[in-house]
Amino acid sequence: MAEGLYTKRNDGRKMDEIRPMSAKVGIVPSADGSASFDTGGTKAIAVVRGPRTLHPQHMQNPKTGILRVSYGMMPFSVEDRIRPGPSRRSEEISKVSEWALSSVVDLSEFPNTVVDVFIQIPQADAGTRVAGINAAAMALAHAGIPMTEMISAIGVGKIDKTLVVDLDKYEDSEYHDGEGSTDIPVVITSRSKKVALLQLDGKISIPELKQCIENAKVACEKILKVQTEALKNINGDNENDK
Numbered sequence: 001m002a003e004g005l006y007t008k009r010n011d012g013r014k015m016d017e018i019r020p021m022s023a024k025v026g027i028v029p030s031a032d033g034s035a036s037f038d039t040g041g042t043k044a045i046a047v048v049r050g051p052r053t054l055h056p057q058h059m060q061n062p063k064t065g066i067l068r069v070s071y072g073m074m075p076f077s078v079e080d081r082i083r084p085g086p087s088r089r090s091e092e093i094s095k096v097s098e099w100a101l102s103s104v105v106d107l108s109e110f111p112n113t114v115v116d117v118f119i120q121i122p123q124a125d126a127g128t129r130v131a132g133i134n135a136a137a138m139a140l141a142h143a144g145i146p147m148t149e150m151i152s153a154i155g156v157g158k159i160d161k162t163l164v165v166d167l168d169k170y171e172d173s174e175y176h177d178g179e180g181s182t183d184i185p186v187v188i189t190s191r192s193k194k195v196a197l198l199q200l201d202g203k204i205s206i207p208e209l210k211q212c213i214e215n216a217k218v219a220c221e222k223i224l225k226v227q228t229e230a231l232k233n234i235n236g237d238n239e240n241d242k
């Protein structure tokens with residue numbers, strides 16, 4: 001490998017290749033909506049409850065219901081045990097997931113209510129927020145919550161000087177050669193193809209960032225197919241390695 005160039009991925013994938021995906025809808029029978037979304041070693045589960053009357057009453061909005069998202073990694077989801085309970089990171093991921101999902105959820109028919117989305121990560125190998133958002137979007141659709149369109153999410157970025165799609169943990173945080181790695185979680189809406197969330201951890205030029213967003217749009221088309229298949233096939237398995 002030429003110095004300063006990331007020419008071969010850790011797991012042999014092509015630079016624009018997503019890890020093998022699988023999705024399932026209806027995994028928690030007692031919930032109003034539920035789904036799982038896995039990509040490689042990252043697994044996400046989402047459960048939806050609501051709409052229910054929001055308490056305390058002073059938090060209610062008489063014009064619309066509100067969406068409330070809670071994200072958490074399970075204690076043994078990574079090698080170093082994660083301390084149970086909220087952290088700065090889980091609070092941030094809950095908030096950004098809530099913003100992304102709120103951009104397509106319409107709760108105007110349900111004033112004074114809340115729809116709760118619980119995202120849990122039983123196994124993490126980077127890209128957990130995007131896997132969680134993919135699962136949550138399916139769980140909301142499964143719960144029959146009105147949505148203007150679906151959303152799909154992917155981590156894109158740059159390793160040294162090479163643009164890549166769907167970074168794993170090694171690429172995200174353990175690769176330090178050359179320029180190191182830049183991780184960019186992106187959420188794309190299914191119909192209008194708008195960016196519903198973009199976060200940037202690292203350094204990248206504007207032309208490279210534009211290319212990364214294009215790469216995310218292509219990847220999200222593939223993810224949307226997996227989500228749609230799973231929604232058509234409730235309680236069934238749906239696997240896809242593209």
Ligand code: UDP
Pocket residue numbers: 078079082089124125126127128129130155169172173183185
């Ligand atoms: N991670 C970890 N311990 C932590 C937080 C994260 O080992 O306390 C790992 C986990 O594999 C996670 C990855 O680091 O998926 C990247 O975390 P990041 O905060 O970038 O968010 P993510 O990519 O999971 O959305």
